[in-house]
Amino acid sequence: MLGKTHWRSAVRIAIALVGSALPVWAQTPSASEPQQKVTRPATPVAENKVAPQVVTIVHRLNGLKMFRLLLRSEGQLQAIDNIDEAFNLMDEVHTNVIAGLAMDDGRTIAARLPEAEAEFGPPGFPVANIQGQDAFPAAVMAQASKEFWVETPNLTVISADGKYLPVRYVGLDGVTGLSILQLASGNLNSTAAPDDTMVSNVGENIKLLGPEPVATTRPALAGNLYVRIGETPARILNVVKAPSGSIARFKIRSSRLLSPANLGGVAVNEAGETVGIVDTVNGVEARILPTALIRLAANRVLTHQASVPKPWLGVKGEPVAALTPQEIERHGWQAMRATNLAGDHHGILLTGIVPSGPASQAGLKAGDVILTANELELQTVEDFSWVLAQAGASTTVTFKVARPEWVAPAAVNVKLSESLDPGMAFTWYDRAASARRPSLIAQGIEAIALKPAGAARFGARAGLLVVYVEPNTAAFDSGLQPGDVIQSIDGKPVKPLAQTLELSNTPEQPSILDIVRRKQKLTVKLVPRPAKNK
Amino acid sequence: MTKPECREIRRELDEIRLGAKLSATTMQHLQSCADCQHFQQQQTKLRQMVGSLGMVEAPADFDLQLRRRLANERSGSGYRFPLNLWPVGMRAVAVGAAIVLMFAAFIAVRQMFTPKVADPVVARGEIQSKESPAPKATVEVQSPPQEVKAPTPVIAADNSLQKQRGPVRVAGIKPRPLVAKDYSSNIAPVVRTDQPFEATPFTINASQQSLKLSLEDGSGVQRTISVPRVTFGSQRVLTSTNAANQFAPRGVW
Numbered sequence: 001m002l003g004k005t006h007w008r009s010a011v012r013i014a015i016a017l018v019g020s021a022l023p024v025w026a027q028t029p030s031a032s033e034p035q036q037k038v039t040r041p042a043t044p045v046a047e048n049k050v051a052p053q054v055v056t057i058v059h060r061l062n063g064l065k066m067f068r069l070l071l072r073s074e075g076q077l078q079a080i081d082n083i084d085e086a087f088n089l090m091d092e093v094h095t096n097v098i099a100g101l102a103m104d105d106g107r108t109i110a111a112r113l114p115e116a117e118a119e120f121g122p123p124g125f126p127v128a129n130i131q132g133q134d135a136f137p138a139a140v141m142a143q144a145s146k147e148f149w150v151e152t153p154n155l156t157v158i159s160a161d162g163k164y165l166p167v168r169y170v171g172l173d174g175v176t177g178l179s180i181l182q183l184a185s186g187n188l189n190s191t192a193a194p195d196d197t198m199v200s201n202v203g204e205n206i207k208l209l210g211p212e213p214v215a216t217t218r219p220a221l222a223g224n225l226y227v228r229i230g231e232t233p234a235r236i237l238n239v240v241k242a243p244s245g246s247i248a249r250f251k252i253r254s255s256r257l258l259s260p261a262n263l264g265g266v267a268v269n270e271a272g273e274t275v276g277i278v279d280t281v282n283g284v285e286a287r288i289l290p291t292a293l294i295r296l297a298a299n300r301v302l303t304h305q306a307s308v309p310k311p312w313l314g315v316k317g318e319p320v321a322a323l324t325p326q327e328i329e330r331h332g333w334q335a336m337r338a339t340n341l342a343g344d345h346h347g348i349l350l351t352g353i354v355p356s357g358p359a360s361q362a363g364l365k366a367g368d369v370i371l372t373a374n375e376l377e378l379q380t381v382e383d384f385s386w387v388l389a390q391a392g393a394s395t396t397v398t399f400k401v402a403r404p405e406w407v408a409p410a411a412v413n414v415k416l417s418e419s420l421d422p423g424m425a426f427t428w429y430d431r432a433a434s435a436r437r438p439s440l441i442a443q444g445i446e447a448i449a450l451k452p453a454g455a456a457r458f459g460a461r462a463g464l465l466v467v468y469v470e471p472n473t474a475a476f477d478s479g480l481q482p483g484d485v486i487q488s489i490d491g492k493p494v495k496p497l498a499q500t501l502e503l504s505n506t507p508e509q510p511s512i513l514d515i516v517r518r519k520q521k522l523t524v525k526l527v528p529r530p531a532k533n534k
Numbered sequence: 535m536t537k538p539e540c541r542e543i544r545r546e547l548d549e550i551r552l553g554a555k556l557s558a559t560t561m562q563h564l565q566s567c568a569d570c571q572h573f574q575q576q577q578t579k580l581r582q583m584v585g586s587l588g589m590v591e592a593p594a595d596f597d598l599q600l601r602r603r604l605a606n607e608r609s610g611s612g613y614r615f616p617l618n619l620w621p622v623g624m625r626a627v628a629v630g631a632a633i634v635l636m637f638a639a640f641i642a643v644r645q646m647f648t649p650k651v652a653d654p655v656v657a658r659g660e661i662q663s664k665e666s667p668a669p670k671a672t673v674e675v676q677s678p679p680q681e682v683k684a685p686t687p688v689i690a691a692d693n694s695l696q697k698q699r700g701p702v703r704v705a706g707i708k709p710r711p712l713v714a715k716d717y718s719s720n721i722a723p724v725v726r727t728d729q730p731f732e733a734t735p736f737t738i739n740a741s742q743q744s745l746k747l748s749l750e751d752g753s754g755v756q757r758t759i760s761v762p763r764v765t766f767g768s769q770r771v772l773t774s775t776n777a778a779n780q781f782a783p784r785g786v787w
Binding site for chain 1: 597740745746763765787
């Protein structure tokens with residue numbers, strides 16, 4: 001490689017270099033001499049620690065499910081005017097990334113899926129037959145699960161150690177709003193799972209854990225994003241106990257401003273034990289659903305292997321203890337009695353009643369104060385929620401009610417209804433009430449009106465886009481599918497207005513529906529069933 | 535039939551999809567050419583066999599694993615020092631530099647074994663800086679010798695993993711001066727699944743398409759709704775109520 005001359009020159013260079021280095025070396029302090037201070041950049045510390053019981057859940061929704069949500073959440077929706085050109089009904093259009101809590105068995109997961117509603121039918125959709133009323137038989141559900149129109153929720157669980165696991169949606173717990181999922185086998189490490197015996201103290205430091213996007217310079221494929229479990233420090237502010245003595249809610253405060261992205265996060269203490277799941281955020285404060293209630297929710301759903309509705313009363317109210325006498329007076333109470341009520345610090349003042357709801361049917365009015373429920377004195381919102389949850393859906397509860405016009409409190413019996421929507425808006429009932437009318441929805445069809453531009457995306461002219469077909473209904477029998485666009489009923493073009501959804505309501509007069517399915521024209525014969533009275 | 539013709543026919547047979555119609559010329563040729571007929575049968579069988587294998591679905595984290603592997607291969611692909619490409623003069627310089635380095639190493643090793651040095655210097659900068667709350671901590675490399683009591687067993691908790699201890703001085707034995715970081719007194723990292731561990735990022739294949747539409751409400755007012763492709767946490771993306779920051783409304787039963 002090197003010739004003789006080059007070797008020589010290499011050695012000369014080496015000697016020269018060593019020679020020049022020697023004086024410098026001689027001046028270098030020995031190890032016993034004081035050395036200079038050097039600064040060194042701090043190594044970044046990975047702040048994020050993950051409790052193994054915290055998993056990430058990815059819930060993907062296609063266009064059809066988003067339309068279903070849109071219809072149910074937009075009370076005033078009349079018609080869809082236009083849709084983005086790139087839109088495809090069956091393509092995924094939204095991905096929700098949420099924290100999940102692995103339970104003791106290593107396969108059950110509790111999580112708040114905000115869009116779980118998209119996976120269900122409208123109010124009245126078959127739910128667990130808890131009280132033996134108003135539920136669809138198991139045989140129908142089994143049949144339904146084999147049919148094309150039952151869309152399996154698109155869910156993936158990513159364990160704390162980064163494993164991607166397929167998961168089954170078992171059901172929704174209406175009382176807590178938690179979705180209960182289950183893995184095929186117990187793969188999750190849940191040694192630090194909820195512990196009922198755990199005592200949480202005011203002032204205790206906790207962390208809110210949940211998935212968060214990671215800003216990275218690493219390249220990602222189109223649509224892919226990097227995620228990790230992030231943490232938000234917080235402290236327990238107060239602990240609200242249920243009448244049973246168990247913890248009903250925690251209130252926490254963080255040093256950082258909390259955002260809706262913190263909702264559904266798992267709260268763990270410094271020992272890594274689960275404290276609960278975040279269910280409300282407000283500025284720097286949040287409310288936590290405790291582990292004991294999460295366990296109860298999981299047990300309810302797993303026992304029935306189906307969604308379990310929450311009892312529904314149809315009222316809005318505030319605890320008297322949180323009101324001033326003046327605020328109570330505004331609801332029709334005389335000054336003296338309002339002062340007495342405020343001084344007693346108990347009862348729930350009803351500020352609104354849903355027309356035709358269970359409370360309304362029992363004769364309750366806005367301004368009434370529910371002093372006791374099933375003989376249990378009510379002081380807080382949690383007390384009332386606890387009593388109703390204990391009573392269960394479709395049961396009768398006895399209230400002791402004070403009314404401005406009444407001299408003394410009186411007992412009022414109310415038969416509770418049920419609801420699967422944990423975030424049930426106060427106006428929701430209007431939609432449920434519309435189900436009683438002889439209309440498409442009464443025949444098991446949920447549809448959105450499409451204006452010509454919007455309908456053109458489906459290869460149709462103006463019509464009704466079917467977003468849900470309820471099992472065991474006339475629509476189901478007729479073979480109508482979600483995604484179909486109904487263009488005309490009995491030869492009359494459907495106008496894109498909600499009021500025109502009327503159908504013939506007698507079995508003797510079947511309706512002929514002209515539909516467009518995947519841009520192909522078809523005819524469907526719909527033999528109506530008598531409207532259900534729910 | 536001539537060979538070039540057979541070649542053309544076979545090219546068509548090779549390119550055509552399973553079940554697709556053949557051209558008239560090919561059909562005619564096949565009737566008279568046994569070799570090509572055999573070739574067609576072989577092709578059809580092969581395609582049927584491949585078609586019957588079914589789809590193999592890649593795991594959800596396939597792209598992440600692939601990229602990681604590619605990155606590893608790239609870094610460990612055995613880079614060859616292109617010495618032969620250098621001019622001869624440069625090679626001489628390189629050899630000279632190598633000799634200097636060897637000489638320096640010899641000096642360093644010799645110094646390491648010299649017993650007259652009083653106390654070692656342990657480069658603790660990196661570890662200390664981890665403990666320091668300030669992002670840019672100034673670290674003193676020279677530090678006084680630390681008298682450390684017998685190490686107590688520590689469970690591998692997060693903080694304990696990061697703690698560095700000074701060298702243990704045993705009576706009668708002079709400690710050796712160190713020129714490198716000493717991790718010997720560190721606690722070995724123990725992986726315990728029931729203990730918290732650092733969060734590593736993972737990839738999520740999010741929706742590529744978003745939902746954007748214009749709608750008309752009850753009062754005839756047109757609105758445009760755009761649903762984000764991805765959301766984090768249990769926030770509802772479509773809600774007409776103020777329930778964005780709460781999952782279940784409080785005070786509604």
